[in-house]
Amino acid sequence: MGVYSEGFLEAVDAALADFEVEIRQLGAAASDAQILAAIERVVLALNSVSQGVAGGVIDTDEREQLCLFIDEVMTENGIEVGELAARHGVSRYAITDRWRRW
Template identity: 50%
Template sequence: MAKRPTTSWREDIAEEAEELAAGTLDPESACMAALFPEALLVATDTVLDSFDAELPGLDGAEDAQVFAAVERVVLALNAVDSSHGGDGYATMEREQLCDYIDEALTEHGVDVPALTSRHGLGRYQLTDRWRDW
C-alpha cells in the first residue's frame, strides 16, 4: 500500500520531538514542526482522502477519467500549497506527493507508464500539466 507523505512527515515530527525531549537534538536545529504545521498536514490529508475515495473506480477507466482524477488532486494540492504562501511543499515533498499519486493509481489497476506514454508524456510527467507546487 502506498505510504502517504503526511504519514512520513508526522513520523519525522515525532522523531524530532523525541530527540528534543531526550536532549540529543539542539533546539536551534529543530525544524520539522515548522516545516509541517498541523494545518498543512490536515489539509493535505483531506485532499488525499478525496483522491483515495476515487481510486477504486479507476481500474479499467478511460484515460480521461484517470487524468480528471489526477487533475482534481493536483489542483487541490495547489490550493493547499498556495494557502501556505506557496511554501507548503518543497522539492522532497513534491516528489513524495507525485510518487504517492503514481503508486496509488498503480495499486488500483492503472498502468501509469502506458497511460502517460499514450499521451506523449514520460511516466513522471503525470502531474506536470496542472502542478504549481
C-alpha cells in the first residue's frame, strides 16, 4: 500500500461510509436499480477522489480491496451479489467496472 495524504484517506473513508449507510438502509429488499445506483455513487465518488485529491491515486492492490469491501458490505446486508451481477451480465467481481476509473 502506498503512502497517502490525510485528505485522500479521509475522502475515501467518507465515500465508503456513505455507501455502507446507504446499503444498510436499502437492505436485501432493495431493487436492482437501487443497489446499482448505490454502487455507481460510491464508484463515482472514488473516481473523483482518485483523480482529484492530491496525495493519492488508487492502484491495483487498493482497487481489489475496495471492490472486496463493496461486495462484503452488500453481502453483509443480505444482497446476493453474485445473483445481482448475473442478472446484469457481469461477474460479481466486475460489478463496478462500468463506472470505475481506478
